[in-house]
Structures are given as C-alpha cells and as structure tokens.
Amino acid sequence: MNSPINRPIFASIHSEAFSHNLTRVRELVPNSKIWSVVKANAYGHGFESALKGLADTDGFALLDLQDARWLRSSGWEGRILLLEGLFQPSELEDVLRLNCDLVVHCENQVTWLESLQTKSLKPIQIYLKLNSGMNRLGFKPSAYRTAFHRLHSAGHEIHHMSHFANADQIDKYPTLGQQLDCFSEAIEGLHGEICLANSAAILWHRNTSGNWVRPGIMLYGASPTGNFDDIRHAHLEAVMHLKSEIIDIQLVSAGDHIGYGGRFMAPEAMRIGIIACGYADGYPRQAKDGTPVWLEVPGFEKKGVICPLAGQVAMDMLTVDLRNAPQAKIGTKVELWGKQVPVDDVARMSGTIGYELLCGLAPRVPVLLK
Amino acid sequence: MNSPINRPIFASIHSEAFSHNLTRVRELVPNSKIWSVVKANAYGHGFESALKGLADTDGFALLDLQDARWLRSSGWEGRILLLEGLFQPSELEDVLRLNCDLVVHCENQVTWLESLQTKSLKPIQIYLKLNSGMNRLGFKPSAYRTAFHRLHSAGHEIHHMSHFANADQIDKYPTLGQQLDCFSEAIEGLHGEICLANSAAILWHRNTSGNWVRPGIMLYGASPTGNFDDIRHAHLEAVMHLKSEIIDIQLVSAGDHIGYGGRFMAPEAMRIGIIACGYADGYPRQAKDGTPVWLEVPGFEKKGVICPLAGQVAMDMLTVDLRNAPQAKIGTKVELWGKQVPVDDVARMSGTIGYELLCGLAPRVPVLLK
Numbered sequence: 001m002n003s004p005i006n007r008p009i010f011a012s013i014h015s016e017a018f019s020h021n022l023t024r025v026r027e028l029v030p031n032s033k034i035w036s037v038v039k040a041n042a043y044g045h046g047f048e049s050a051l052k053g054l055a056d057t058d059g060f061a062l063l064d065l066q067d068a069r070w071l072r073s074s075g076w077e078g079r080i081l082l083l084e085g086l087f088q089p090s091e092l093e094d095v096l097r098l099n100c101d102l103v104v105h106c107e108n109q110v111t112w113l114e115s116l117q118t119k120s121l122k123p124i125q126i127y128l129k130l131n132s133g134m135n136r137l138g139f140k141p142s143a144y145r146t147a148f149h150r151l152h153s154a155g156h157e158i159h160h161m162s163h164f165a166n167a168d169q170i171d172k173y174p175t176l177g178q179q180l181d182c183f184s185e186a187i188e189g190l191h192g193e194i195c196l197a198n199s200a201a202i203l204w205h206r207n208t209s210g211n212w213v214r215p216g217i218m219l220y221g222a223s224p225t226g227n228f229d230d231i232r233h234a235h236l237e238a239v240m241h242l243k244s245e246i247i248d249i250q251l252v253s254a255g256d257h258i259g260y261g262g263r264f265m266a267p268e269a270m271r272i273g274i275i276a277c278g279y280a281d282g283y284p285r286q287a288k289d290g291t292p293v294w295l296e297v298p299g300f301e302k303k304g305v306i307c308p309l310a311g312q313v314a315m316d317m318l319t320v321d322l323r324n325a326p327q328a329k330i331g332t333k334v335e336l337w338g339k340q341v342p343v344d345d346v347a348r349m350s351g352t353i354g355y356e357l358l359c360g361l362a363p364r365v366p367v368l369l370k
Numbered sequence: 371m372n373s374p375i376n377r378p379i380f381a382s383i384h385s386e387a388f389s390h391n392l393t394r395v396r397e398l399v400p401n402s403k404i405w406s407v408v409k410a411n412a413y414g415h416g417f418e419s420a421l422k423g424l425a426d427t428d429g430f431a432l433l434d435l436q437d438a439r440w441l442r443s444s445g446w447e448g449r450i451l452l453l454e455g456l457f458q459p460s461e462l463e464d465v466l467r468l469n470c471d472l473v474v475h476c477e478n479q480v481t482w483l484e485s486l487q488t489k490s491l492k493p494i495q496i497y498l499k500l501n502s503g504m505n506r507l508g509f510k511p512s513a514y515r516t517a518f519h520r521l522h523s524a525g526h527e528i529h530h531m532s533h534f535a536n537a538d539q540i541d542k543y544p545t546l547g548q549q550l551d552c553f554s555e556a557i558e559g560l561h562g563e564i565c566l567a568n569s570a571a572i573l574w575h576r577n578t579s580g581n582w583v584r585p586g587i588m589l590y591g592a593s594p595t596g597n598f599d600d601i602r603h604a605h606l607e608a609v610m611h612l613k614s615e616i617i618d619i620q621l622v623s624a625g626d627h628i629g630y631g632g633r634f635m636a637p638e639a640m641r642i643g644i645i646a647c648g649y650a651d652g653y654p655r656q657a658k659d660g661t662p663v664w665l666e667v668p669g670f671e672k673k674g675v676i677c678p679l680a681g682q683v684a685m686d687m688l689t690v691d692l693r694n695a696p697q698a699k700i701g702t703k704v705e706l707w708g709k710q711v712p713v714d715d716v717a718r719m720s721g722t723i724g725y726e727l728l729c730g731l732a733p734r735v736p737v738l739l740k
Contacts, residue, residue, distance in 0.1 A: 006434060006435045006436075006456075006457040006458065006461050007433065007434060007454075007457055008457060039650070039685065039686065040650035040685055040686070040732075040734065041733070041734060043650075044650075063377065063686055064376060064377060064734065065376045066376075083686075084377075084617070084646075084686070086376075087376040087377055087378060087617065087646075088376065091376050105618065106617075106618045106700070108700065131620065133626075133627070134628075134629060134630075135620050135622050135626055135627065135628045135629065135642060135681075135689075136618075136620070136628070136629055136644055136681075136684070136687060136689060137618055137644060137687070165627065165629060165630055165631065165632055166630070166631060166632065169631060172627075172631050172632050173627045173632045173635075174627060174632060247454070247457065247476075248475065248476050248506075248507055250501065250505050250506070252505050256503075256505055257503070257505065257535065257542075257543045257544060258504075258505045258506070259504060259505065259506055259535065260504075260535055260536070261535065261536065261539065261542050262535055262536065262542050262543045262544060265543075272505060274506055274507060276454075276457075279725070279726045279729060279730070280409070280410035280413075280414075280729040280730075282730070285722050285723070285725075285726045286656070286721055286722055311505075311506075314506070315409065315410055315725060315729065316409065316410070316433055316453075316454070317506060317507070319505075319506060330476070330478065351656055351721065352655050352656055353655070355649070355655075355685060356649045356655045359649060359650040359685065359732070360649070360650075360652070360730055360732070362410075362729070362730070363411070363733045364410065364411060364434065
C-alpha cells in the first residue's frame with residue numbers, strides 16, 4: 001500500500017487531534033465510559049493512528065474480527081466490542097480468545113451463544129440490541145425480554161443497547177424521544193448497563209448518555225449532520241488532512257470549457273490549476289463547481305486562500321479557478337480537506353456527509369502519521 | 371488487506387471477462403494497437419487479475435511508477451506508458467530502468483528530458499500531449515511544435531496524443547470534431563504515431579482510432595457514459611461482481627420508517643432485508659430508494675430476483691424491500707453489482723458513473739480472483 005509514489009498526494013493523520021477530540025467527549029459526558037468507534041479502518045484513518053491517539057478510551061467498538069486481532073496483537077488490553085456480533089458460530093472461538101464483548105441483535109446469535117459451554121469460562125459481556133424504531137438490526141420490544149432471559153440463563157452478562165435514527169434531526173421519524181420511550185419501556189426492571197448515545201446524541205441530547213457512549217464521527221472532527229456549522233463551536237479538530245499539489249496550469253480564454261463534459265466555462269481569460277487528486281483518490285466526483293480548495297500561497301492571512309473547484313472531477317485530477325491566487329504556480333501545495341477546509345464542506349457540495357469521504361480515502365493515497 | 375474476515379461481503383474478479391472485453395476492443399479496431407488503461411489499481415480490480423486477463427494487450431497505461439515496478443516484477447515484459455509522465459526529474463532513473471514510455475504534457479517535463487544524457491541509451495518513446503480543448507493537461511497548439519522539436523533534438527522518439535472531453539456526448543463543448551480538427555492541424559507534417567481514442571471513441575468514433583487506442587472503462591465491462599443502455603449491445607462483460615448476504619430481516623408495519631433519517635416508510639406490513647454492505651465498503655451512500663439489488667432465490671428465471679433498495683445506505687449496511695422475494699431468508703446471497711446488476715445502474719441511481727464505484731471498492735472488501 002503506502003509505498004512511496006510519484007504523485008504528490010498524501011493524507012496526514014494527526015493523532016493529537018484524536019486525543020483532543022476524545023478529551024472533548026469526556027468533558028461533554030464526564031459520567032459515561034467511552035466506546036470509541038473505529039470500524040471501517042477507523043473511518044479511513046487507519047488503526048495505528050487511532051490506537052495512538054485514542055489510547056485513553058475505555059474501549060474500541062468495531063466490526064471485523066480481523067480488526068480485533070490487530071488491536072490485540074498491537075498491545076491493546078482494554079475492552080473491544082464487536083458492533084454486529086457474530087456472523088458465524090465458528091467465530092466464537094476467536095471472540096473468546098481475543099476477549100471481545102459482543103452485540104447480539106438476532107435470534108441466531110442467541111442460539112449460538114446458548115450452545116456455548118460457559119461453565120468453565122468467564123461470562124461474555126453482551127450488549128443486547130433493541131430495535132427501538134431504526135428498523136435495521138435489533139430485537140423488537142416484544143422479543144427483547146425473551147432474548148435477555150435466554151442469554152442470562154446461558155450465563156452471560158447482559159447490557160442494553162439501541163441505535164438512534166435521528167439524533168441529528170428534529171423533524172424526522174422515529175424521533176429520539178420516541179426511541180427513548182420505547183427503550184425505557186423495553187428494559188424496565190432488567191439489570192445491566194445502558195449504551196445509547198452516538199456522536200449526535202453526545203453533542204445534543206446528553207440525557208441519553210447512560211453508562212457508555214459510542215462516539216464515532218466526532219472523534220474524527222467531523223459533523224454528525226454533515227454540516228460543519230453544527231459543530232463549529234464544539235471545539236473538535238480534523239484528524240485527516242488530505243493534501244496535494246498543483247501539477248500544471250492552463251491559461252484559458254473567455255468561452256473555453258474545462259474537463260469532461262466541458263462543465264465549467266471560463267467567463268474571462270484566466271488561469272486554471274490542475275491538481276493531482278481525483279475520484280480514484282477518494283475525492284467525490286459529484287463535487288460541484290465552487291467546492292472549496294485551499295492553496296498555500298503567501299500574502300494572505302493564514303498563509304493561504306480558498307479557490308473554487310472549476311470543472312468535473314476526473315479519476316486522477318481536479319481543476320480549480322486560480323483567479324483568487326495570482327501567486328499560485330506549479331508545485332503550490334493544496335489542502336483538499338482537513339484543517340483549512342472542513343471535510344463536511346466538501347461533502348455538502350457533493351450531496352453526501354463527511355463520513356463517506358473519510359471512509360473512502362483510497363489505498364493508493366499514502367498516509368503520513370503525525 | 372484481503373485476509374479472511376467475518377462479514378459475508380466479497381468482490382469476485384473475473385479474468386476471463388477481462389480477456390473477453392479485450393477481444394471485443396480488437397474486433398472493433400483491428401488495425402490499432404492497444405494500451406490497456408489500468409490506472410487506479412486497474413479501476414479498483416487489482417493488478418494481478420488485470421495482468422492475467424489482459425495479457426494479450428500491446429501495452430499497459432498507468433499513472434504511478436510503483437505500479438510499473440509491480441508489473442515488471444511480475445514478469446510483464448511488454449510496453450508500459452506513464453499517463454502523466456514524470457512528476458519529478460528524480461524519477462527518470464526508474465523510468466529508464468523499467469523501460470517505460472512517457473507522456474509529456476508540460477514545459478518542465480521537456481526541460482527534464484532535455485537534460486538527460488541520451489547518447490548511450492536508447493531513445494525514450496514519448497507521447498506528446500496536445501491540449502486540443504479539454505484544458506486540463508497538455509500543450510496548447512501554439513506551443514506544441516516547439517515542444518516536439520526540443521524533444522526530438524534531445525534524441526527522443528515522439529508520438530502524438532490528445533484526450534477527448536466529450537467522446538460520449540454530442541451536445542457538449544468542445545465537440546470531438548473540434549478537437550480532431552485542432553489535433554490534425556497541430557501535428558501536420560510531424561512524424562510519429564497517433565494515440566487518441568478512449569473507450570467512448572472506440573465504441574462510437576472509430577475514425578479516431580489511429581495507431582494506438584487507450585480503452586479503459588470498456589475493459590471492465592462498464593459504460594463510458596454511465597448509462598448501461600449505451601453498451602447493452604456492445605457484448606462487454608462485467609469483470610467485478612460485488613456480493614454479500616442478508617444478515618437479518620425485520621418485519622415492519624405500515625408507517626414504520628427504516629434507517630437513518632427514516633427515509634423509507636413502509637406502505638404496508640412487509641419484510642426488510644438487512645445486507646452486509648455499506649458505504650464504507652464502497653457502495654454509494656447517495657443511492658436512491660429503488661436502486662436494484664439482486665437476490666439469489668429459487669423460483670425465478672436466472673435463479674434470482676431484483677429487490678429495490680429501501681432506506682438510506684449506512685456505513686456497514688443497506689436495506690432492501692423484500693416484497694419481491696418471499697423466499698429470501700437470513701443467509702440469502704445477493705449481488706450488489708456485476709453480472710445481474712450493471713454497476714452503471716447503481717451509479718445512475720446515485721448520481722455518478724460506474725468508474726467511481728469500481729475505483730472506490732474499499733480495501734476492507736476481500737477480493738477473490740477467478
């Protein structure tokens with residue numbers, strides 16, 4: 001993967017931003033323990049940097065057993081939660097060996113865990129998942145208690161979990177309030193710890209924080225809503241900075257078209273900067289003209305200036321309008337997202353959310369750990 | 371990367387489809403040699419399968435010097451073209467050692483190649499790139515001849531190249547005709563081979579085929595336009611098949627909402643299938659409700675049926691309406707794109723083109739070479 005390449009693109013991953021963001025979570029919910037969600041290769045940031053920057057977490061929550069193996073082999077001795085539990089009964093052996101906690105969300109998983117001989121083992125910590133309205137994974141309220149009692153009888157230790165569909169929305173169904181009511185009713189009288197809040201709930205619904213919270217996107221410095229304005233005052237820092245350079249400049253005339261489909265037409269004679277970054281690097285092809293790109297050029301506050309995307313993003317290149325940056329030249333450094341350009345802003349101009357862009361960083365982009 | 375994981379998702383890569391598609395290119399342009407374009411890790415398919423399936427090509431065209439290294443170390447002795455040429459003069463040594471042909475698109479690259487002592491070496495095969503209206507990389511017509519003569523004087527062998535902005539369009543500027551006229555005028559009287567046609571031009575403008583063609587997307591069995599109907603009768607085969615399974619089923623009531631934002635509302639009591647594939651696997655988050663997903667169930671022609679996406683694609687899961695497939699159960703196999711569902715159809719429902727989805731296959735998805 002990250003062997004040296006000739007193109008000037010790279011992503012720097014800032015572990016001190018990780019620890020800063022984790023500290024922010026602690027400040028917001030001081031009475032809850034924290035599952036740091038690092039599925040999808042730590043949202044595209046890589047496990048190595050996550051382990052370094054999030055070492056103070058109470059546990060890591062992830063999806064793939066291979067990631068749990070990597071964490072253990074890298075010396076992580078704390079808790080690990082498999083967010084979708086077992087996919088096959090054959091995985092149980094590894095789960096026990098790696099000492100993982102398990103989400104249980106369906107009947108099959110209960111059956112597999114019942115069949116386990118637990119007498120000589122310490123009980124598995126299970127997060128029983130309630131479908132409180134998201135209608136994706138989890139037991140319906142009517143089936144929840146039966147599952148709880150079956151697992152309890154099998155000797156496991158059971159905790160309660162659900163997932164919000166709209167913790168970042170106020171006008172969508174099911175509402176957070178509806179899901180919370182459903183949850184309270186379903187678990188009434190059952191012992192066990194409670195784990196509900198994702199990033200959006202940690203930021204905006206701290207009544208849900210319970211024993212454990214599960215921050216994901218906020219640890220990476222991006223917004224649960226996909227809108228950076230919503231976290232502008234939350235004091236989070238971008239962990240991934242995607243950078244490249246101008247590799248060529250075209251001087252075009254009024255009326256000239258740029259790139260595939262000729263989407264951008266020059267309104268006057270102007271310079272177009274060609275940047276070594278395309279959708280095969282993970283930059284969204286859907287980005288509209290005007291999507292911000294930051295250029296490091298002298299003569300500006302913060303030593304740089306935003307130039308707008310001009311023309312369709314291609315597989316390996318994108319093009320920007322250089323009229324804001326007469327100082328720009330071949331070799332000028334650019335930031336596609338990160339500290340100067342929130343990934344949320346690029347996502348919003350592309351009809352998606354920062355999560356997708358971070359997770360979609362291509363393997364061909366070299367990663368620099370800071 | 372591709373170590374065994376627990377989630378049931380994988381991509382199978384069919385090298386016989388590669389060779390079938392290459393044969394189709396030969397049938398369409400029998401008098402041209404073929405640069406098979408394999409940049410971006412062979413459009414996400416991996417070099418190993420490309421080298422196997424495209425072994426009969428006349429050359430491979432790519433971007434990263436590290437990919438050229440891999441091809442040589444894997445025994446490829448044919449030609450290799452670096453599509454953006456040198457990024458740094460320091461790369462020249464590797465270029466000579468690996469015996470690569472070079473695109474030259476800017477002044478700096480000419481200067482670097484002039485400074486090379488070529489007397490004792492065989493000349494580099496250079497594809498001089500004309501900016502005939504794409505306004506991305508390449509020399510303007512007014513600067514083209516000077517670059518040609520400088521490189522020729524430096525002892526290199528020069529060929530002629532340009533790139534079409536709209537070979538798949540008829541109503542956009544610059545038109546293919548405009549670019550062709552510009553090219554003919556710029557190279558008039560200069561010796562050297564000609565390389566112009568991308569997949570769209572091979573399919574629809576065979577007057578452009580010249581000495582070399584540069585097929586990319588058609589080798590992978592997808593459409594240059596992003597619309598599968600445009601290649602339905604071109605007899606191309608999908609090389610990548612993305613597959614997974616149903617990991618859970620929810621029985622929902624009329625009025626229930628599914629997933630984030632509750633975008634899909636059940637019009638009646640119905641079953642929702644939860645599939646282990648999300649945007650962190652490379653499936654587009656922007657896919658609309660109704661995007662086709664193929665389920666392998668008995669009782670249908672071709673042993674399966676299309677079910678429509680129902681609800682927002684999440685990071686690790688997507689949800690489908692199972693009303694077409696009463697036979698579906700946990701463990702039912704699905705194809706997200708490939709033979710049954712053209713990747714173009716998924717792309718079109720997501721506002722993009724197949725290229726972006728193929729290139730965006732996530733490293734966490736295991737790849738099976740067939």
